[in-house]
Amino acid sequence: MSAVTTPTGVLLGQFTPGSKEWDEARAGLCITATEIAAVMGLSPWSNLFVLWHKKSGLPVPPFVVTPQVEWGSRLEPAVAQKFADEHPEIELHDTGTWRHRDRAWQRATPDRIASDRLLEVKTSPTGEGWENGVPLHYHCQIQWQLDTLGLDLCHIAVLISGHDYREYEVEYDADDAKLMREAAVEFLDTVRRGERPDIDDSAATYDTIRRQADRFDDIDVDIPGPIASRYEVTHQQLKAVEAEHGQAKSLLLDALGTGRNAMHLGRRIAYRTAHEDGTTRALQPAR
Structure with missing residues (x-):
């Protein structure tokens, strides 16, 4: 240098x-x-x-x-x-x-x-x-x-x-x-x-x-109410949203059929990737 x-x-x-x-x-x-x-x-x-x-x-x-x-x-x-x-x-x-x-x-x-x-x-x-x-x-x-x-x-x-x-x-x-x-x-x-x-x-x-815990102690820890409640409520919400989204994916993929791009009012909302034989690999959200 x-x-x-x-x-x-x-x-x-x-x-x-x-x-x-x-x-x-x-x-x-x-x-x-x-x-x-x-x-x-x-x-x-x-x-x-x-x-x-x-x-x-x-x-x-x-x-x-x-x-x-x-x-x-x-x-x-x-x-x-x-x-x-x-x-x-x-x-x-x-x-x-x-x-x-x-x-x-x-x-x-x-x-x-x-x-x-x-x-x-x-x-x-x-x-x-x-x-x-x-x-x-x-x-x-x-x-x-x-x-x-x-x-x-x-x-x-x-x-x-x-x-x-x-x-x-x-x-x-x-x-x-x-x-x-x-x-x-x-x-x-x-x-x-x-x-x-x-x-x-x-x-x-x-x-x-x-990564902060450096050991595993087989003990019970009392969690404050707000933290415990927030975890339980959001976990149930996540399960419900995942189920609803799974159905939405199935409906969209069924409507897409053999197409590649799922469009709505000129805007791409998702696209289909496929295997060599044309079967669906995955439905991907538009970025």
Whole structure:
């Protein structure tokens, strides 16, 4: 990596993702660019409850390398090279993990860096969320990176559906950065004070709570009335809704017959997937 300096960034090093050094550079009471969206309640992958447990040193769901994550990583060099081919006037460098010179808890690991700007590389299988520009959670990530390093511009190169290459630009917004810094400081204070966020309705929160018990005691635990009642009532409601939805699926599939798309007033509400012999594999809701 060529030597690159930034106005406010201090380079901690270049670490292999998933390595011990990588984890150490992101551990403890710090907020990285990939975590700030969770602090703001905007992350599609995590939330405040999960992040609080992570920063408190408590068990959290492990990071799962899905096919989308794997191929995003594999395609990153190719997409970055496409951007470099389109912009030979910009000299890009590999980079590493940085912290703010005055705020050691503020961390960022951009994909590529030039002398006065950043490049973020993204991939998307469908383009969902990119219809009106850069998705908000990525906007948070990029603003955090720019604020950490003291830069004013980030290019985004995104490959959609494996063939649709697009470019975007995000300029530094001091007001957004200030708002995120304040939220991050308050969040880290709740970790220090041991003030756990409220339990929400997400699967990630349930999975995090599921991992907190480190033993199995064969004992009875008296549950408060409101919690017991809510569980029993919603469980019965869920059974009723599942039964009703099962009948609705049967009615819709019967009405669809050999067709593929179930339409209503010009709007697709579901579609049928089929085996090679034409029999139905599944009825899928429209996305």
